[in-house]
Amino acid sequence: MSLRGVRKSYGRTEVVKGVDLEVAAGEFIVVLGPSGCGKSTLLRIVAGLEDASAGEILIGGRAVGHLPPRRREVAMVFQNYALYPHLTVAGNIGYPLRIARAPKAEIAARVAEAARIVSLEAYLDRKPSQLSGGQRQRVAMARAIIRQPRLFLFDEPLSNLDAKLRVQMRAEIKQLHQRLGVTSVFVTHDQVEAMTLADRIVVMNTGVVEQVGRPTEVYRRPASRYVASFVGAQPMSFLDGQVSPNGRSVTVGETGSLAFPRPLPEACRGRPITLGLRAEAVSIAGSGTAALTGTYGFTEELGALAIHHVSVAGVDILVQGPSGVVPAAGAVPLAVAGEALHLFDAETGRRIEAQPESLAAA
Numbered sequence: 029m030s031l032r033g034v035r036k037s038y039g040r041t042e043v044v045k046g047v048d049l050e051v052a053a054g055e056f057i058v059v060l061g062p063s064g065c066g067k068s069t070l071l072r073i074v075a076g077l078e079d080a081s082a083g084e085i086l087i088g089g090r091a092v093g094h095l096p097p098r099r100r101e102v103a104m105v106f107q108n109y110a111l112y113p114h115l116t117v118a119g120n121i122g123y124p125l126r127i128a129r130a131p132k133a134e135i136a137a138r139v140a141e142a143a144r145i146v147s148l149e150a151y152l153d154r155k156p157s158q159l160s161g162g163q164r165q166r167v168a169m170a171r172a173i174i175r176q177p178r179l180f181l182f183d184e185p186l187s188n189l190d191a192k193l194r195v196q197m198r199a200e201i202k203q204l205h206q207r208l209g210v211t212s213v214f215v216t217h218d219q220v221e222a223m224t225l226a227d228r229i230v231v232m233n234t235g236v237v238e239q240v241g242r243p244t245e246v247y248r249r250p251a252s253r254y255v256a257s258f259v260g261a262q263p264m265s266f267l268d269g270q271v272s273p274n275g276r277s278v279t280v281g282e283t284g285s286l287a288f289p290r291p292l293p294e295a296c297r298g299r300p301i302t303l304g305l306r307a308e309a310v311s312i313a314g315s316g317t318a319a320l321t322g323t324y325g326f327t328e329e330l331g332a333l334a335i336h337h338v339s340v341a342g343v344d345i346l347v348q349g350p351s352g353v354v355p356a357a358g359a360v361p362l363a364v365a366g367e368a369l370h371l372f373d374a375e376t377g378r379r380i381e382a383q384p385e386s387l388a389a390a
């Protein structure tokens with residue numbers, strides 16, 4: 029599937045602002061972004077439920093922009109399941125084939141097969157109202173599977189489920205994809221879903237693609253502060269600093285200065301910069317090795333580990349530590365692992381490529 033310069037405006041408001049994307053056959057793409065960033069609109073354009081204002085959509089190498097939804101060989105799974113309440117599970121799953129006037133015997137065989145794939149064989153005679161949320165979502169998936177589409181489109185299919193079921197259905201979708209190998213585009217605002225499901229994540233921000241990459245790439249090398257703040261179980265902490273003219277240190281508020289073993293790129297010397305710190309890159313230091321000093325706030329115990337909130341230059345910094353160990357109140361010395369430190373242009377928010385090693389107090 030390819031998107032080339034896809035745009036969409038409602039009146040004078042442009043909500044999709046020129047999206048280019050190449051999706052390989054069999055790939056699982058997750059489009060990630062906050063509410064209102066245009067991700068559902070993009071999906072609906074691919075499905076043919078909305079017309080693009082400009083640009084091209086290709087499925088299997090063929091331009092489909094002029095085709096109605098049913099001729100695009102795509103199947104969409106919606107957040108609200110969109111089941112017919114008066115039809116049984118079998119009736120709902122077989123619906124697309126009945127509309128296509130497939131022979132009865134073929135419909136029955138394919139309904140049985142699709143129901144088997146999503147483990148619904150025992151529920152074929154029930155009505156949707158007699159099913160749990162997870163089972164309803166499986167019916168919606170079976171109805172998509174039965175069409176044997178070239179492309180699966182998922183529009184936040186898990187967001188109506190409770191937390192436990194969401195994790196279970198996420199695993200089922202992943203296994204389903206591994207078994208069927210159908211190219212899939214999955215839209216969500218949930219970064220955990222994106223990280224766990226995607227071959228590649230497309231991070232969207234107000235109608236624009238900010239970054240496309242494998243989950244580990246997006247996590248380890250976020251292209252912008254926006255991406256960094258959106259991806260990761262713990263939000264990244266950001267500190268504003270000023271790079272010294274020789275590029276060897278960054279001053280952060282009143283707390284002093286971080287020294288860099290290798291000078292930072294010339295482009296950022298003498299300029300304001302934003303440091304991005306992941307919780308796992310910051311730890312409570314022995315007093316001699318501290319790069320920063322903060323003031324202890326509170327600790328969130330997560331079971332396997334603990335997250336300490338430490339204020340540095342008035343900013344709440346998350347610090348990962350072992351479970352069950354709480355720092356003393358007052359001043360907290362912090363060590364920063366340089367390889368996990370991220371630098372962003374303070375004005376544009378774009379990533380500045382630099383590979384500092386470990387940092388020390390200047």
Ligand SMILES: Nc1ncnc2c1ncn2[C@@H]1O[C@H](COP(=O)(O)OP(=O)(O)OP(=O)(O)O)[C@@H](O)[C@H]1O
Nearest residue numbers: 038043061062063064065066067068069070184217
């Ligand atoms: N039919 C419409 N007419 C006018 N504006 C619309 C229409 N549909 C969507 N929009 C606007 O387009 C923008 C993008 O909406 P879209 O549903 O694609 O966002 P989203 O990222 O999927 O968010 P959500 O997760 O809340 O659905 C929003 O600002 C929305 O208000």
